[in-house]
Amino acid sequence: MxxxxxxxxxxxxxxxxxxxxxxxxxxxxxxxxxxxxxxxxxxxxxxxxxxxxxxxxxxxxxxxxxxxxxxxxxxxxxxxxxxxxxxxxxxxxxxxxxxxxxxxxxxxxxxxxxxxxxxxxxxxxxxxxxxxxxxxxxxxxxxxxxxxxxxxxxxxxxxxxxxxxxxAVRADQSKTRREKKKSKVEEGEWRIVDKGEVHFIAEGEQEMIEVGPGQQIRVARDLSTSTRVSLINCLKANIHVFAWSQQELTGISPLISELQLNILPGSHPVKQKKRHFGPEKDKVINEQVKELLKAGYIREIQFATWLSNVVLVSKSTGK
Missing domain, CATH: 2.40.70.10 (Acid Proteases)
Known part of the structure; x- marks a missing residue:
C-alpha cells in the first residue's frame, strides 16, 4: 500500500x-x-x-x-x-x-x-x-x-x-434429549428430572423381580405398592428394550461413541509375543473370547500387524 x-x-x-x-x-x-x-x-x-x-x-x-x-x-x-x-x-x-x-x-x-x-x-x-x-x-x-x-x-x-x-457436544446432546422427551405414556408425559431428585440404591436395598422367562431386574425394596405394580407393568410392557445377552447388542452407532487412535506417522507396528497366563486364567480368556466372537464384536485374522496380549484385572469379588 x-x-x-x-x-x-x-x-x-x-x-x-x-x-x-x-x-x-x-x-x-x-x-x-x-x-x-x-x-x-x-x-x-x-x-x-x-x-x-x-x-x-x-x-x-x-x-x-x-x-x-x-x-x-x-x-x-x-x-x-x-x-x-x-x-x-x-x-x-x-x-x-x-x-x-x-x-x-x-x-x-x-x-x-x-x-x-x-x-x-x-x-x-x-x-x-x-x-x-x-x-x-x-x-x-x-x-x-x-x-x-x-x-x-x-x-x-x-x-x-x-x-x-x-x-459443547454434551450440551447439544442434552438439548436433543430434552426435545425428544415429549413422547407420552399411559399415565401422562415424561418430565425432566432435576439432578437433586436422583439417588442411588445400595445393592442390599434391592430385590430381584422377574419380568420374563429367565429375565430378572433389580428394583428398590422400599417402593410403595402402587409404584411397585406400575413399575413392574411398565418393565414387562417394554421388555423388548433390554438386552439380556451380548448377542442382542448388535452394535453402537458411531454418533454415540467412536474411538480413534492418534498414532504418530512413521511409528512401527508393535507385535507382542503370546503369553500364557496359566490354566485358570486361560479358561477365563477363552470363555470371554468365545462370547465376543459369538456376539460379532471381534473376528479372527491370520496375520496381525498389531498384536497386544490380553490384560486381566481382578474384581473386588475375587473373580
Whole structure:
C-alpha cells in the first residue's frame, strides 16, 4: 500500500516445521489460547476468524470485576451464536494483550457481552485479529503477530480445545434429549428430572423381580405398592428394550461413541509375543473370547500387524 508516496513496511509472518514442536498430531482441534484482558489472564479464549464481533461471556465479565468500565447499550441481536438468537448485554472497550515479556502487543478492543451458555470465556473475532495484525494456523496450533520488526507468537492449548469440544457436544446432546422427551405414556408425559431428585440404591436395598422367562431386574425394596405394580407393568410392557445377552447388542452407532487412535506417522507396528497366563486364567480368556466372537464384536485374522496380549484385572469379588 502506498499513501502519499510513502510505502508501509510489513513484517513477514511464516509457519514452518519448527512450529509443530509440541503439537499432538494428527488433530482437528480448534485454536484456544490464553490472553490478557484489562488486568486479568483469561483462559479458554477461542480464535474464530468467522466471527464478525469479539464476544465475552457474561460469567467471565462478572468474574473480572472491572472497575471504571461501563457497558454501552447494543440493540442489534446476534443470530447463530450457540444456535439461536441472542440479545447482547452491552458493549465495552477493553485492552487486549497477546504474548509475553518483550514480545507482546496490546490494542484497545471492543467486546460484546453475551449472557448465553458457552464452554469458552471469550471469542476473538476478525475485528481484534485485524487490529493485532495477527495470523493463525490451526494445524500448527499457533497465532503470530507483528511486534515492530519482530514477530510474537502464542501457542494454542489443545487440552482446553478438546475439553471445550466435549462440553459443547454434551450440551447439544442434552438439548436433543430434552426435545425428544415429549413422547407420552399411559399415565401422562415424561418430565425432566432435576439432578437433586436422583439417588442411588445400595445393592442390599434391592430385590430381584422377574419380568420374563429367565429375565430378572433389580428394583428398590422400599417402593410403595402402587409404584411397585406400575413399575413392574411398565418393565414387562417394554421388555423388548433390554438386552439380556451380548448377542442382542448388535452394535453402537458411531454418533454415540467412536474411538480413534492418534498414532504418530512413521511409528512401527508393535507385535507382542503370546503369553500364557496359566490354566485358570486361560479358561477365563477363552470363555470371554468365545462370547465376543459369538456376539460379532471381534473376528479372527491370520496375520496381525498389531498384536497386544490380553490384560486381566481382578474384581473386588475375587473373580
Amino acid at each position: 502506498e499513501v502519499e508516496g510513502m510505502r508501509r513496511s510489513e513484517t513477514v509472518i511464516s509457519f514452518g516445521p519448527e512450529d509443530l514442536k509440541g503439537v499432538n498430531l494428527p488433530h482437528n482441534d480448534a485454536l484456544f489460547i490464553q490472553v490478557r484482558v484489562a488486568n486479568d489472564d483469561i483462559l479458554r479464549v477461542f480464535i474464530d476468524s468467522d466471527s464478525s464481533v469479539n464476544v465475552i461471556s457474561k460469567d467471565a465479565f462478572v468474574q473480572m470485576n472491572l472497575q471504571g468500565y461501563h457497558l454501552e447499550a447494543v440493540e442489534t441481536a446476534f443470530f447463530g451464536f450457540v444456535g439461536h438468537v441472542v440479545y447482547p448485554e452491552g458493549k465495552i472497550v477493553l485492552p487486549l494483550t497477546l504474548g509475553s515479556q518483550d514480545l507482546k502487543k496490546t490494542v484497545m478492543t471492543s467486546f460484546t457481552v453475551v449472557d448465553s451458555p458457552s464452554s469458552y470465556n471469550i471469542i476473538i473475532g476478525r475485528p481484534a485479529m485485524n487490529e493485532l495484525r495477527a495470523v493463525t494456523f490451526t494445524h500448527h496450533q499457533k497465532i503470530k503477530f507483528s511486534v515492530g520488526a519482530r514477530v510474537g507468537e502464542v501457542r494454542g492449548d489443545q487440552p482446553s480445545s478438546r475439553k471445550c469440544y466435549v462440553e
